[in-house]
Every structure is written in C-alpha cells, then in structure tokens.
Amino acid sequence: MPEKKPKKSELDVAKSFAELESIAEWFEQGESDLDVGLKKYERAMELAEVLRERLEHAENKITEIQKKHSNS
Amino acid sequence: MTVFSVTDFIAHINDVLARSWDAEELCVEGEVSGFRVSQGQWVNFDLKDDQGLVNIFMTVWQLRVPVEDGMKVRVFGTPRIYPKFGKFSITANRVELVGEGALKKALAALKARLEAEGLFDPSRKRALPVFPNRIALIASRESAAYGDFIRIINERWRGLEIHTYHVKVQGMGADEDIVKAIQAANARSASGSDEYDALVITRGGGSLEEMMAFNSELIVRAIHSSKIPTLVGIGHERDLSLAELAADVRGSTPTDCARRLVPDRIDVLRDLAHHTEKIENQLLETISSKKELIKRALRAPALWLSVQRQQLEQLASRAESNVQQWLKTLSDRLRNHVRLLASLDPKGVLNRGYAILRSTSGKTLTSVAGLSVGQPITIVLRDGEADARLEQIRQANKAKQQKLL
Numbered sequence: 001m002p003e004k005k006p007k008k009s010e011l012d013v014a015k016s017f018a019e020l021e022s023i024a025e026w027f028e029q030g031e032s033d034l035d036v037g038l039k040k041y042e043r044a045m046e047l048a049e050v051l052r053e054r055l056e057h058a059e060n061k062i063t064e065i066q067k068k069h070s071n072s
Numbered sequence: 073m074t075v076f077s078v079t080d081f082i083a084h085i086n087d088v089l090a091r092s093w094d095a096e097e098l099c100v101e102g103e104v105s106g107f108r109v110s111q112g113q114w115v116n117f118d119l120k121d122d123q124g125l126v127n128i129f130m131t132v133w134q135l136r137v138p139v140e141d142g143m144k145v146r147v148f149g150t151p152r153i154y155p156k157f158g159k160f161s162i163t164a165n166r167v168e169l170v171g172e173g174a175l176k177k178a179l180a181a182l183k184a185r186l187e188a189e190g191l192f193d194p195s196r197k198r199a200l201p202v203f204p205n206r207i208a209l210i211a212s213r214e215s216a217a218y219g220d221f222i223r224i225i226n227e228r229w230r231g232l233e234i235h236t237y238h239v240k241v242q243g244m245g246a247d248e249d250i251v252k253a254i255q256a257a258n259a260r261s262a263s264g265s266d267e268y269d270a271l272v273i274t275r276g277g278g279s280l281e282e283m284m285a286f287n288s289e290l291i292v293r294a295i296h297s298s299k300i301p302t303l304v305g306i307g308h309e310r311d312l313s314l315a316e317l318a319a320d321v322r323g324s325t326p327t328d329c330a331r332r333l334v335p336d337r338i339d340v341l342r343d344l345a346h347h348t349e350k351i352e353n354q355l356l357e358t359i360s361s362k363k364e365l366i367k368r369a370l371r372a373p374a375l376w377l378s379v380q381r382q383q384l385e386q387l388a389s390r391a392e393s394n395v396q397q398w399l400k401t402l403s404d405r406l407r408n409h410v411r412l413l414a415s416l417d418p419k420g421v422l423n424r425g426y427a428i429l430r431s432t433s434g435k436t437l438t439s440v441a442g443l444s445v446g447q448p449i450t451i452v453l454r455d456g457e458a459d460a461r462l463e464q465i466r467q468a469n470k471a472k473q474q475k476l477l
Contacts, residue, residue, distance in 0.1 A: 013203035013231070017340075024347045027354035034362055041355045048348045055337045055344075058231030062222065064213070065235050065256070 011054055020047045079155060086152045096244075099146045100126065100162065101170060107141050115139075119147055119162075127161035129154075136247075136289060137169050138181045144170040148244075166244070168284075175280055179287050183314055186289065191296045192317040198301040200321055203340075204269035204333060206233040208257035208300065210250060213238045217276040217307060217326035224330035229337055235266065241275040246285035254294040261300050270333060271300040273315065274326040277307035286313035295319055305329030419454070428452040440467050 023044045031037065076084060102119035109115055115130045117139070128147055139145060149164035169178050186192065211218040213236065225232060237253035240246040250273065261268040273295070275286070285291065286306055295302050295318040304316045305323025316322045323329030414420065418428060429437040430450045437449065443465050451458045 011231070012205060014201055014205075017203060017344075020344070020347050024350050027351050030354075032358055032361070034358055037355055037358050041351060044348060044351045048344055051344055052341065054231045055341055056230065060222075060226055060230065060232045060234060062234045062236060065208075065237050065260070067238070067252070067256075 011050060013051065013054065016047050016051055020044055020051070023047075082153050082155045082158070089151050093151055095148060095150050095165070099148045099168075101144065101146045102126075104139055104141050104143045104145055107139055117141075119145070126151075127159065128164050128167075129161045130164040130167070134165050135167055137167060138178045139167060139169075143174050145174075146170055172280060175284065179280075179314070182287065182289060183317075186292055186314065186318075191292055192314075198320045200301050200303060200333065201269045202335065204232060206235065206266060206268055207270045207272055207333065208235050208237060208253075208261070208268045210237045210239055210253045210257070210271070210273040211275060211326075212241045215241065215276055217241075217274045220276075221272070221274055221326040221330045224327050225334060228330065229334035232334060233266075235260075235268070240285075242278065242282045242285055247288035247290050250285060251290045251294040254291075254298055258299055268300045270303055271298055272303045272305075272329055272333060273319070274305045274323070274329050275307065276326065280311070283313055286315040288314075291315050292318045303329055303333060305332075422452065422454040440465050 023040050026040060027037070100119060102121050102124075105118045105120055105125075107115075107117040109132060113132055115128075115132055115135050117128050118125050119128050120126075128149075130149065137145075146168045147162055147164045148166040148168070149162045151160070151162050153160050169175050190196075209218075209221065211221065218236075222234070225234070235257070237257060239249040239253050241250070254271065254273070257268060257271055260266050283306065286304075292314045295304065295315055301321070302319040303321045303323060304313075304319035305326055305328055306313055306316060307325045312322070321332055323332050422428070428451075430452060431437055432448055432450070437443070443462055445462050445465060447462050449460055449462060451460055
C-alpha cells in the first residue's frame with residue numbers, strides 16, 4: 001500500500017484531533033512541569049480553535065470530476 | 073447487370089447488414105444450445121427458439137456472464153457472414169441473461185467463484201479513516217441516492233472535499249462506466265494531486281436486473297484492487313450485491329453510507345469541549361499546586377521563627393520559676409540559720425535567768441579551777457553588769473558530776 005503523503009496548507013482533522021487527545025492524556029498523567037504544561041496548553045487551545053472553526057463554519061466542497069474519454 | 077465476386081458479395085451483404093442493424097439498440101433473444109469454448113478464447117453457441125436458429129460467435133473476454141445450454145439470453149452484436157466458410161452468425165459483443173431465475177443462478181455461480189478466489193475475504197478489509205478530508209464519490213448525479221448522501225454529509229460534517237464521478241448506475245455500459253470511475257479516482261489519488269481518504273460508490277435500490285451492474289465481475293475486481301479504502305452502499309436490497317461484498321465497508325443505504333463515512337460533528341464538538349475543559353482544569357490544578365508550594369515555602373521561615381520564639385519563652389519561664397524556687401530555698405535556709413543562731417545567742421540564756429561570770433580581764437569563767445577567794449568578778453545579767461567578790465569556792469564532786477551528765 002502506498003504511504004500517505006501529508007497535505008500542505010490543509011487542516012488534517014484526524015491528525016489535529018489525535019494531537020489534542022495526546023495533550024489531554026499528557027495532562028491526565030499528572031505531569032507537573034509548568035513551563036511544558038503552558039506550552040502544551042497553548043497548543044491545545046490553538047488546535048481546538050482551528051478544529052471548532054472547521055466543524056462550525058467550513059463548507060463541504062463538491063467538485064465534479066469530468067470523465068476523460070481517452071481513459072482506458 | 074452487376075456481377076459480384078464471392079468475396080465482394082459477402083463484403084456487400086455484410087456492409088448492408090452493418091448499416092441496417094443498430095448494434096446498440098437491437099438484440100436477439102433465444103435459448104442457448106451447443107455452448108462451447110475453443111482454444112480458451114473463442115465462444116461459440118447456437119441461439120434458438122421454436123422455429124429458428126442462429127449461430128453466435130464471440131471472445132471469452134466479452135462474455136461476462138456464465139452461460140450454459142438451456143439458458144435464455146439476449147445477444148448484442150453484429151450479424152455477418154464469415155467469408156471463409158460462408159457461415160452466417162452474429163458476432164456478439166455482449167450477452168445478457170434473461171429472467172430472474174437465470175440471473176440468480178448466474179449470480180450464485182459468480183459469487184462462489186469470486187469468493188473462492190478470496191475477493192470477499194473479511195481479513196483484508198480496511199477501516200475507513202475517522203475524519204476523512206477528501207473523498208471520491210461514484211454515483212449518478214441525478215439519483216436520489218446522490219442527493220441523500222450529500223444531504224446527510226452536510227447535516228453531519230463540515231469541510232469535507234467531495235469529488236464526484238458521475239456514472240451510469242444501470243443499463244448497458246454501467247459496469248464499465250463505474251469501473252472507469254474507480255480506476256480514474258485511484259489514478260488521481262495515486263498521482264498525489266488529490267489524495268482520497270475513501271472511495272464511495274452508492275445507488276438507490278432497484279430490481280435485480282437493474283442492480284446487475286453491481287454484480288459484475290469487473291466491478292468486483294476494480295473494488296478489490298482499489299488502493300483507496302472503499303465504501304459501497306446500495307439501497308434497500310434484500311440480497312447483497314457482489315460490489316458490496318467486495319467493499320471494505322458496506323452501508324445499507326446511501327444515507328447509511330454517509331453516516332459511516334463521517335462522524336456527527338455535534339459529537340466531535342462535544343469531545344473537543346471535553347478535551348479542552350480537561351486540559352484547562354489540569355493546568356489550573358498544576359498552577360494552584362505550584363502556588364500552594366510557594367505559599368508554603370514563604371510560610372516556613374516565619375513558622376520557624378515563631379517556634380524558636382516559643383521555645384525561648386518556655387525556657388525563660390522555666391528559668392524564672394527555677395530561680396524563684398532557688399531563692400525560696402535559700403531564704404528558708406537563711407531563716408533556719410538565723411533561728412539557730414538566735415537560739416545560740418547567750419543573751420537569750422540571760423533572759424531565762426542565767427548569768428555570765430567574767431574575770432576582771434574580761435575572760436568568761438566556766439570553771440572553779442583557778443579561782444581564788446576574794447577575787448573580783450563581774451556578773452553579767454540580762455540588763456546590766458554587777459561587780460562582786462568571791463567568798464567561798466566549792467568544787468563539785470567529779471564523780472557525781474559525771475553521773476549527772
């Protein structure tokens with residue numbers, strides 16, 4: 001199976017959500033490094049905001065792919 | 073008068089036949105007899121009814137349904153005379169089975185064959201991504217299935233890119249159309265320009281005959297070899313189509329397909345809120361525990377100082393009470409001494425009626441020894457002194473004295 005290439009300049013909902021979940025887990029483990037915690041918190045809020053924005057305001061985009069008659 | 077050579081005659085007749093027979097629109101229906109395959113590539117059989125018979129010739133690759141003697145079929149193709157043997161036949165490009173019974177029988181045979189080949193193997197089925205970004209949708213633009221699918225996607229999800237590949241979903245050429253769309257979508261995805269997370273093929277329900285495209289071996293193979301995970305959903309059919317069996321994920325209807333493809337964003341938003349809330353709480357907890365730590369750290373010296381002070385006070389008060397005690401003991405002892413001394417004061421004895429005798433030289437006389445008659449002495453009493461002379465001296469009996477003592 002071919003490996004998936006990451007898409008540029010596009011929000012990957014799956015990856016962002018997974019990252020957010022991993023941050024939540026990090027906090028759940030009761031880590032107490034405040035500096036790291038603040039950085040992770042900032043990142044989490046950033047991810048959540050982007051995801052929320054996407055889930056609330058993005059449109060589903062429909063594009064019709066034209067048939068190529070020469071296609072075998 | 074025109075004279076034809078045999079070859080020209082046959083060419084002429086074939087030309088006339090080709091012009092007058094629309095191979096797209098016309099077909100011949102009859103019963104199969106004498107079905108045989110030669111050299112693994114040529115198919116030959118007779119198509120007949122009560123009163124007629126015509127020979128059918130085609131390649132095995134064009135024959136996509138299992139045919140056997142006695143079956144009723146429709147043959148599409150061109151009638152022509154084969155020049156070399158002068159044999160009239162229909163060169164077929166497509167054969168369709170006629171009647172539900174024949175269709176079902178053929179379908180069961182095909183299913184068994186493909187199943188044996190492992191095309192429906194559950195172990196090779198892939199899961200669809202939870203959050204697809206871009207998908208290929210193969211459907212008929214005008215169908216209710218397409219409308220339903222899009223409507224549910226719009227209800228549930230946002231930001232999905234859908235590339236639609238419009239295809240015929242039934243009738244002649246539908247299977248090829250769908251196969252081409254599957255291949256085109258795979259090629260587009262593989263080229264890297266528009267990678268697809270899922271390939272959805274959907275159509276509404278229909279009769280078994282209408283659904284035959286989705287039972288075509290071509291489609292099953294195309295779905296099986298798709299590099300993009302496949303989701304196939306065909307509406308309200310009692311029997312599963314082979315296309316659905318070959319798909320990685322099957323939806324029961326176009327609507328169900330949409331539900332399987334994307335999660336409900338309300339749920340995801342709730343999860344999102346849950347996660348951020350958890351993270352926020354944990355961070356606040358960390359901060360407050362740090363604050364508590366600082367507060368404790370600041371409080372420690374003050375606490376130490378107050379402990380020291382308390383100890384000091386205790387020591388001081390203990391010392392004070394000890395000193396008091398000591399002083400009291402001292403003064404008691406002093407008083408005892410004073411009392412003792414007072415009892416030893418000769419003046420006290422004088423008060424009780426005793427007298428002290430002194431010689432003129434001031435020496436206290438305690439014994440008669442050394443005294444002489446007429447010797448002046450001084451008598452000391454409580455409140456004064458008197459001078460006297462000794463008139464007589466008597467020595468007390470020593471033994472008697474001892475006894476008395």
